[in-house]
Amino acid sequence: MINRVVLTGRLTKDPELKYTQSGVAVASFTVAVDRQYRNQAGEREADFINCVIWRKSAENFVNFTHKGSKVGIDGRLQTRNYENQQGQWVYVTEVVVDSFSLLDSKHDNQNDQQNYGNQGYQKQGGQQGGYQNQGNQQYNNGYQGNNQGQYQGNQQGYQGGQQNTGYMEPDPNQGRPINEDDLPF
Template sequence: MINRAVLTGRLTRDVDLRYTPSGAAVGNFTLAVDRQFTNQNNEREADFINCVIWRKSAENFANFTHKGALVGIDGRIQTRNYENQQGQRVYVTEVVVENFALLEPRSANNNNAGNSNNGGNNNAPTGNAPQNTNPFGDPKTNGAANNNQNNGNNQADPFANNGDSIDISDDDLPF
């Protein structure tokens, strides 16, 4: 038997991250997936797919995505049912996410996340200041780890062994 779902779409809202009584993380979200064709009004419609993701993947997905983020998911379709407070049987069909991919840089949609540091783009010039091309460098020296020249431009080599330490925050790590 084959049960695979591979989708690419945008999050309709931030991931709803919760924890089970046993401490397992579970994230719920809806993915808007454009249809391949347009309707009679020449407008592209979308399907809104309910998804669920579990454990460490759920925590990572919630930390690195936000409303409007373009993501790819891989998983399986699952149906379940339960009885609501009115005694009615409710059926739910959702994609249980097993793998995901972030399909655009974090800075591409950071305005939706509420960050105000140049849209999260460490390479954005501000005013007449030199362009910061080294996200690992010392902010007091505008990203320059040392004064070495690199291929004729003014980019410092972030991996040069010059004895300086590299300050990396959790936001710089992909996991």
């Protein structure tokens, strides 16, 4: 079975960082994702997707993002339920983030530093930081997420969990130029 979610959008408010009773960091946030089509008024509507991120990646996400930040999210869709204080069952659907990328441009980042007191974070050369979660963590109310982080600093986007085995596929042209007549398009 496949359960993958890939989103690009902007944060609707500052991410909220909390800690479980066992001291594990968890941040929740909402990403506004524009739809591809326009409504009758010619405006794009947006979907508001609830997300959660765990451990060190949660702390990094909170430190480097804020309301309006453009982010790329890779994760999985998860549902959970719990009984609230009034005795009613609450059902939650959210994206559990496995990795994220900071997508604001260098110009946007410089403006953020001026507006947010230069918190010491800088992207260089238009590159984006990526962050991956791996592992398993149980959250109260029956919630489980994959959450042990490994920082992928200053890389372009998501690495997808692939491992470099040292094997490179051989070049079928063995360094010769490609004949355009052989291309299927």
